[in-house]
Amino acid sequence: MTYSPELLKGTLKTIVMKLLADNKKMYGYEITQKVKELTRDKIQITEGALYPTLHALEADGLVTTEVEYIGKRIRKYYSLSPTGKAATREKLKELTNFMDTMIALLEIKPKMA
Amino acid sequence: MYQLDDQEIDFILTDLRQRGIETESMRMNLLDHICILIENTLQEDGDFPQFYATTIRSFYKEELRELEDEAHLLMALNKGQLLLSRNQFFFSLAALLIIPVLYKFSCLVVFFHPLLVLLVIFLTPDRFDPLIPRKAKILLGGRSMISVILAKE
Numbered sequence: 001m002t003y004s005p006e007l008l009k010g011t012l013k014t015i016v017m018k019l020l021a022d023n024k025k026m027y028g029y030e031i032t033q034k035v036k037e038l039t040r041d042k043i044q045i046t047e048g049a050l051y052p053t054l055h056a057l058e059a060d061g062l063v064t065t066e067v068e069y070i071g072k073r074i075r076k077y078y079s080l081s082p083t084g085k086a087a088t089r090e091k092l093k094e095l096t097n098f099m100d101t102m103i104a105l106l107e108i109k110p111k112m113a
Numbered sequence: 114m115y116q117l118d119d120q121e122i123d124f125i126l127t128d129l130r131q132r133g134i135e136t137e138s139m140r141m142n143l144l145d146h147i148c149i150l151i152e153n154t155l156q157e158d159g160d161f162p163q164f165y166a167t168t169i170r171s172f173y174k175e176e177l178r179e180l181e182d183e184a185h186l187l188m189a190l191n192k193g194q195l196l197l198s199r200n201q202f203f204f205s206l207a208a209l210l211i212i213p214v215l216y217k218f219s220c221l222v223v224f225f226h227p228l229l230v231l232l233v234i235f236l237t238p239d240r241f242d243p244l245i246p247r248k249a250k251i252l253l254g255g256r257s258m259i260s261v262i263l264a265k266e
Contacts (some may be wrong), residue, residue: 028142029149047172048180051142056187058138067141072122073148074141 002044012045012053014095017080017088020063025079028054054078062087115155117148125165132169133178143172143180206230 008015019034020026026034032045057063062084068075080088102108125144134140147168155164173179209230 027145029146047143047146048174048183051139051146051180052183052187054142055136055139055184059188070145072119073145075145076138076142 002042005046005049008043008045009049011095012049013057014088014091015043015045016050016053016057017062017084017091020078020080021085021088025066025077027075027077031078057084115152115157115159115161117151117161121161122148128165128169129177133176134181136181136184139181139184 015035016031019031023034028047028050032047032050035043035045054063058065058078061081063078064081064084066077066079068077122144125147126140129140129143134143147165150168151161151164155161169177212229
């Protein structure tokens with residue numbers, strides 16, 4: 001089962017920022033693969049969603065970039081800026097809070113281990 | 114594993130440009146992503162044009178340009194481009210229309226009123242609602258009009 005893009009849209013920024021916080025620097029394809037691996041294919045980030053998000057994060061100064069030349073290609077690595085690190089903590093706090101609220105709102109009973 | 118040559122990389126770059134990806138950084142990201150997909154998936158004797166056509170189609174819903182538009186939308190949402198809110202803008206314009214009536218066209222108003230009108234219009238930047246589709250944007254401010262005229266379509 002994969003989750004719908006609509007469900008993921010509001011959390012994509014947080015997912016990307018958390019991955020960058022955990023992995024120092026990553027490039028686009030690497031991010032998509034890491035998400036697939038960590039979620040056992042349940043979340044598949046599309047290129048159409050990932051790259052606009054990365055560009056917006058860069059424009060907002062939340063990530064910094066460095067490039068690697070591979071022949072005629074350029075690979076762009078993203079890493080969190082100091083502002084981005086602080087913003088990631090805030091985003092995670094907000095998302096955790098939101099999930100707790102949704103659980104309460106939808107009366108979802110957490111699965112017992 | 115398929116090995117892309119320079120000619121094929123140039124082909125992809127040209128195609129991305131023709132499909133409306135104008136930002137170089139976005140083009141480079143997409144190029145790298147496509148190249149990795151091709152190199153990891155396509156067999157050594159595989160059909161490059163066919164595989165590329167299928168791969169690029171999976172990147173968008175209607176047209177590839179959506180990616181660039183989405184990036185601009187996300188950036189606009191976080192920018193806070195407006196000096197005046199919608200209500201402030203209309204209130205200021207209405208006030209400026211009423212002022213000459215209240216002062217019965219006094220000398221002071223005659224000199225300053227046109228200037229004030231221009232200030233309100235031009236200091237209200239990009240009165241675009243980023244959530245409105247690109248083709249349906251509404252122009253309210255003069256600065257918006259100038260930016261549209263100067264913008265590359």
